[in-house]
Amino acid sequence: MIYDIIIIGGGVTGCTIARTLSKYDLNICLLEKEADIASGTTKANSGVVHAGYAADRKYIKRNLCIQGNKLYTQAHEELNFPFRRIGSFVVALEDIQIGELEEKRKKGLQDGVPDLELILDKEKIKQMEPNLTDKVVGVLHAPSAGIVSPYEMTHALAENAAMNGVKFFRNQEVIKIRHQEYVFTVKTGEGEFQSNNLINAAGLYASRISKMLGLDYFDIMPRKGQYILFDRNMLHLNKILFPSPTKVSKGILVCPTVHGNTFVGPNAQNIVDLDDLSTTTAGLKEILEGGMKLIPNLPVRSSIRNFAGLRAVPDTMDFIIDNTDVYGFINVAGILSPGLTSCFAIAERVEEFLELLGVEMKVKDDYNPIRPKPERFTNFTREELDKKIKKDPLWARIVCRCETIPEREIINAIHAPVGATTVDGVKFRCRPGMGRCQGGFCRPRVMEILSRELNIPIEEITKRGEDTNIVVGKTKDFILRKLEQEGR
Ligand SMILES: Cc1cc2nc3c(=O)[nH]c(=O)nc-3n(C[C@H](O)[C@H](O)[C@H](O)COP(=O)(O)OP(=O)(O)OC[C@H]3O[C@@H](n4cnc5c(N)ncnc54)[C@H](O)[C@@H]3O)c2cc1C
Incomplete structure (x- = not known):
């Protein structure tokens, strides 16, 4: 065809x-x-x-x-x-940065960015974002950011x-x-x-x-940005917080996620390898220091994951x-x-x-x-949940305890159009493994469900495709085979 x-x-x-x-x-x-x-x-x-x-x-x-x-x-x-339109702040920590923010406001409004405002009243700023550093002298507020x-x-x-x-x-x-x-x-x-x-x-x-x-x-060159993700509900931010920008990036931001986590990052490092997603001590230090300039009380001890992304820079x-x-x-x-x-x-x-x-x-x-x-356990009221569970007990079988994900949501993610076929595929659709334990508890269960629903042996279940198999077989089978080989 x-x-x-x-x-x-x-x-x-x-x-x-x-x-x-x-x-x-x-x-x-x-x-x-x-x-x-x-x-x-x-x-x-x-x-x-x-x-x-x-x-x-x-x-x-x-x-x-x-x-x-x-x-x-x-x-x-x-x-x-x-998706939530929570608005962003570009934070000025020195008076000299205010002129630049005003310039961005004027041009932005002319070009159709709605409701941009420069706020210089520190009390108002702190009311809008109580965790922001006391060193703030002004912010460019963009309510349409999300x-x-x-x-x-x-x-x-x-x-x-x-x-x-x-x-x-x-x-x-x-x-x-x-x-x-x-x-x-x-x-x-x-x-x-x-x-x-x-x-x-x-x-x-x-x-x-x-x-x-x-x-x-x-030509496209990769530019790496590293991140640190903090556990849910450890810090409540109202706004996306940017520092005043640099030439190569918008700077290291501190930002809430739609699921109630907070993250800090990214930095900007030109690299050559298109697959290099490593994080480094130096990179993580850089982003922590950058983030703390905006939010001094970052919940550093509640970090649950570091990761990196690659910008495709032409x-x-x-x-x-x-x-x-x-x-x-x-x-x-x-x-x-x-x-x-x-x-x-x-x-x-x-x-x-x-x-x-x-x-x-x-x-x-x-x-x-x-x-x-998509139907989510955490979005239902108590009454709705009771009804669901009566009809389908898989709504009550919690697989991921950190994020409260029942087996039914995982099955739905697997059978959705363009559904999940890998452990990461399930994770990025409905979140088992996204929480504090990072899959330590739920991953074997997710593998079993994938294996059963897709009708493939568990050894063929991968984290994210070729060469990322998680198990090679049952320990018992290996021992039995070895004993057989040894004639015992
Ligand atoms: C650190 C960082 C922070 C960012 N923050 C923001 C932000 O806050 N807001 C924002 O608007 N943007 C942001 N961006 C940019 C945004 O992430 C990208 O613009 C967007 O994800 C690009 O999507 P894409 O589909 O073009 O590329 P990709 O997501 O990379 O998709 C390309 C796909 O093509 C596939 N592919 C490649 N080669 C082949 C091949 N030969 N055959 C078949 N398939 C192939 C790849 O596997 C990949 O899945 C950020 C980027 C980075 C790295």
Whole structure:
């Protein structure tokens, strides 16, 4: 079969494009090299929906961020992912920084960022954010900024796209592309796919994909950012807190998550290895010190996890969204921050490009933009829970005690469209393993459930795909085999 469109890359960019295009009467598929979608940069970032005042006006990412932020309201209503507009502060600790913040406020308002205000009244600032350092001299308040769960949003996008007919193929690393007589033949490690149009949303690997078609006009370098995540309910922050920005990043922020944790990070370190997600003592020290400048009482002892994410930094420092010289091939590359914020606006731009290419964009009669809200134990009232449990006892079988996740939620995550097939896949959909014990208690149970529901041996259950198997067999079986070999 020849698809109308193939999308390469199942991060937030590829999945937003897939979901946006799923309303049209088109045959679409998405190819992802990892065992699951949302496994690249989309998995590890700050999860901030930026207001849009930060980037320089010369970059397209500025406008796409401002538009993208606005588009979150409708997307959130339709797709039911965790998102809250809590607002952000850029914190000035010296008088000299105030002028810069005022400049950002003025330009931001002119460009359509709503309700930006400079607050210099220290008492008011401390009322709004009591934990903030006493050294604060002023803040730029952006009420439209928000927090989102980037991977839960991406799963919601993929689910809705799949409901509307998009085919998702995981474990499909694109290794070669041919373009002949207006047909792309995309070779993966597992097979071949053909399409009339091809969208490159391969994140850190996007320049490699572009080069497969002879288009060598940009490079992507990874820039690492490290984080420390604190346990839930150890610190209550009302706002996303940024320091006054530096040239290479928005600085080390302290931020609440949609699930009630707090994190500090990221720093910014240029590296070469596209897979280097290590954290370092020096990096963690840097972010702790940075965070404590804003929140001196960071709950340092309640750290539950360190992790790192890699920004896909293009040499242009801006998003590369191009209808290229290869007819039907669209690059959506270099989607560094604020790519998560901009994704809905980026997808609209891709729609425009496809129209320019003459793709017939007829909305399907049966398009359904609603992805039902996943049922969560922790969201039910006592009465609702009683009813649920009476009908289905699996609602009462708690697998993850830290996050209170029952077996039913895990089964639902496995059988959802584009459902979980790995331990991490379950974790990033419904949170077992996200809590204080980091899966120490629930992981074996999750493995058993995956094995039973997918009907595969437990030894084949992986953490996140190939070569990440967790067990090799039963200890008893090994001993029996050894005894047999020894003739005992
Ligand atoms: C430290 C950090 C903090 C950030 N904070 C924010 C923030 O607060 N707000 C914000 O708006 N943005 C933020 N960003 C940016 C945001 O995370 C990215 O813009 C966004 O996640 C990019 O998504 P993507 O889909 O383009 O890339 P990815 O998520 O990397 O997806 C690309 C996908 O393509 C797949 N792929 C690659 N090669 C192939 C191949 N050959 N075949 C098949 N599949 C392939 C990969 O496996 C991957 O799943 C941050 C980024 C970082 C690193």
